[in-house]
Amino acid sequence: MSEILNVVLSDQPAPAQWGKSKISFSGEGACIHLSEGEPARIIQSAARKLTGQGIRDVALSGEGWTRALQWRFACGFGEALEPGTIAWASDAESLDAQRDAALWLKSLTHASPEALSPEVLADEVAERISAAAPEHVTTRRIVGDALLAAGWIGVHAVGRGSERPPVLLELDYNPTGDANAPVSVALVGKGITFDSGGYSIKPSAGMVTMKCDMGGAATVSAALKLAIKQGLNKRVKLYLCCAENLISGHAYKLGDILHYKNGTSVEIVNTDAEGRLVLADGLMAANEAGAERIIDAATLTGAAMTAVGSDYNALFTPCDSAATDALAAAAAVDEGLWRLPLAPLHADKCPSVFADTANSTTQKGGGAGGASNAAGFLSRFAGTPPKGWIHIDLAGAYVGGNGLNHEGATALGMLTVAKLLQDA
Incomplete structure (x- = not known):
C-alpha cells in the first residue's frame, strides 16, 4: 500500500x-x-x-x-x-520550480546566523543564481574596508562591529548577449544576517528571530532565480546589502554622522534602524546602473506588520503606475500586497539638527507612521527611475506559526517580484 x-x-x-x-x-x-x-x-x-x-x-x-x-x-x-x-x-514543472525557489528562500532564512555570515550569504546567492544561467551571470563582491573606498558607507557602518566583514554583492544577469543592454530592473535586498540592534540593543525576545533579517535578500534572490527558470529574457541586476549588526568597540554609535556618496548626511539616532542605512547604498548602486525600474525588499519595520498583519506585505512607491503594476502582479499570483502612504513629506519625518536627516526618530518603532517614515528616508536615495521605484516592506515574511503557515519564513512576496520581472 x-x-x-x-x-x-x-x-x-x-x-x-x-x-x-x-x-x-x-x-x-x-x-x-x-x-x-x-x-x-x-x-x-x-x-x-x-x-x-x-x-x-x-x-x-x-x-x-x-x-x-x-x-x-x-x-x-x-x-x-x-x-x-x-x-x-x-502544472508539475512550473509548480516544482516555484517550490524549489521557495524552499531555497526558506533554507537561507532559517539558517543559523553563525552559519550564514554576510560573505556566506553573498557567496550562496552568487553560486545558486550563476548555476541557473552560467553563461549569462557575472558577479562582483565588495568586502570590508573596500566598501569605504567604493563609497558604500552605509553597509560598512552597519557591519563594521562584527569580526565577519560586510559585503555588497552585485550580480548581473544579462541574457541579451549585448554588454551595453539597458538594465530593465534592479533588485535590492536587505541582507542583515543577524540584527542585535547594535547599541540600541533589542530585548532577548525580539532578537531571537533576527536571523530572518536577511529575508529581503532571500526574497529578491529567490524571485530572480525563479524568473530565470521561467525564461526571463531581460537584463536584471541584483544588489544584496549584507552585514551583521553587532556590538563591539568597532561598532557604529548613536550620534555618528554618515556622509553618503549622493551628498546626503545622516545622523544615527537608532542603531536598530540599520536596514535603511544599507538599502540606501543598494538603491544608489541601482541608480548608477541606470535601471529602468528599481525594486527593493526588506524586513524593514515592525510598523508595517502592525499596519497590514502577516497576510500582506506593505507596498510603498511615489509612482502610481508602479503601484498599479505591483498590485496587479500580486493579484495575479494570489499574494497579499497593500499600498501604504508615501508622500514627499515623509522624507522629512526623521529630522536632525546635525545632518540632513536622522535615520529614524527616538520614539520606539520610529513613532507614528514608522513604516512610511522609513520609506521616506529611502526616497532620498531611490532616485527617479523611468518606470518607478517599488519598496516592499516584508511584513509577512516571517511568522510565529499560525493556522495557515508553519513557523518561520513564508516566502510571501517572492512570486510578486518574479511576476514584476517577467512583466517589466
Missing part, C-alpha cells in the same frame, strides 16, 4: 459525522470540502491540519485543483525542517 496520501477537493459539505470539519477521510485518502468560505484559505488551512497529523507525503488528485489552489496547499504544507513532498495534479 502506498504511503502517499491522496488529497481531493469537493464542493460539498463533509458528511454529517464529520461535523463542521473542512477535511474528511476515507479509504481513498483525504477530502477537503470547499462548500463555504474562501477556497484558497480553506485549502491552506487544511494543509496545515494534515501536516499537524504527521503527514509528509501527499498527491493532489481529482478535479478542481487549479494551479493557484495547488500553490496555496503548498504554502500551508510541511514544517520548516520537514517540507515534505507533493505530487501535483497538474
Whole structure:
C-alpha cells in the first residue's frame, strides 16, 4: 500500500459525522470540502491540519485543483525542517520550480546566523543564481574596508562591529548577449544576517528571530532565480546589502554622522534602524546602473506588520503606475500586497539638527507612521527611475506559526517580484 496520501477537493459539505470539519477521510485518502468560505484559505488551512497529523507525503488528485489552489496547499504544507513532498495534479514543472525557489528562500532564512555570515550569504546567492544561467551571470563582491573606498558607507557602518566583514554583492544577469543592454530592473535586498540592534540593543525576545533579517535578500534572490527558470529574457541586476549588526568597540554609535556618496548626511539616532542605512547604498548602486525600474525588499519595520498583519506585505512607491503594476502582479499570483502612504513629506519625518536627516526618530518603532517614515528616508536615495521605484516592506515574511503557515519564513512576496520581472 502506498504511503502517499491522496488529497481531493469537493464542493460539498463533509458528511454529517464529520461535523463542521473542512477535511474528511476515507479509504481513498483525504477530502477537503470547499462548500463555504474562501477556497484558497480553506485549502491552506487544511494543509496545515494534515501536516499537524504527521503527514509528509501527499498527491493532489481529482478535479478542481487549479494551479493557484495547488500553490496555496503548498504554502500551508510541511514544517520548516520537514517540507515534505507533493505530487501535483497538474502544472508539475512550473509548480516544482516555484517550490524549489521557495524552499531555497526558506533554507537561507532559517539558517543559523553563525552559519550564514554576510560573505556566506553573498557567496550562496552568487553560486545558486550563476548555476541557473552560467553563461549569462557575472558577479562582483565588495568586502570590508573596500566598501569605504567604493563609497558604500552605509553597509560598512552597519557591519563594521562584527569580526565577519560586510559585503555588497552585485550580480548581473544579462541574457541579451549585448554588454551595453539597458538594465530593465534592479533588485535590492536587505541582507542583515543577524540584527542585535547594535547599541540600541533589542530585548532577548525580539532578537531571537533576527536571523530572518536577511529575508529581503532571500526574497529578491529567490524571485530572480525563479524568473530565470521561467525564461526571463531581460537584463536584471541584483544588489544584496549584507552585514551583521553587532556590538563591539568597532561598532557604529548613536550620534555618528554618515556622509553618503549622493551628498546626503545622516545622523544615527537608532542603531536598530540599520536596514535603511544599507538599502540606501543598494538603491544608489541601482541608480548608477541606470535601471529602468528599481525594486527593493526588506524586513524593514515592525510598523508595517502592525499596519497590514502577516497576510500582506506593505507596498510603498511615489509612482502610481508602479503601484498599479505591483498590485496587479500580486493579484495575479494570489499574494497579499497593500499600498501604504508615501508622500514627499515623509522624507522629512526623521529630522536632525546635525545632518540632513536622522535615520529614524527616538520614539520606539520610529513613532507614528514608522513604516512610511522609513520609506521616506529611502526616497532620498531611490532616485527617479523611468518606470518607478517599488519598496516592499516584508511584513509577512516571517511568522510565529499560525493556522495557515508553519513557523518561520513564508516566502510571501517572492512570486510578486518574479511576476514584476517577467512583466517589466
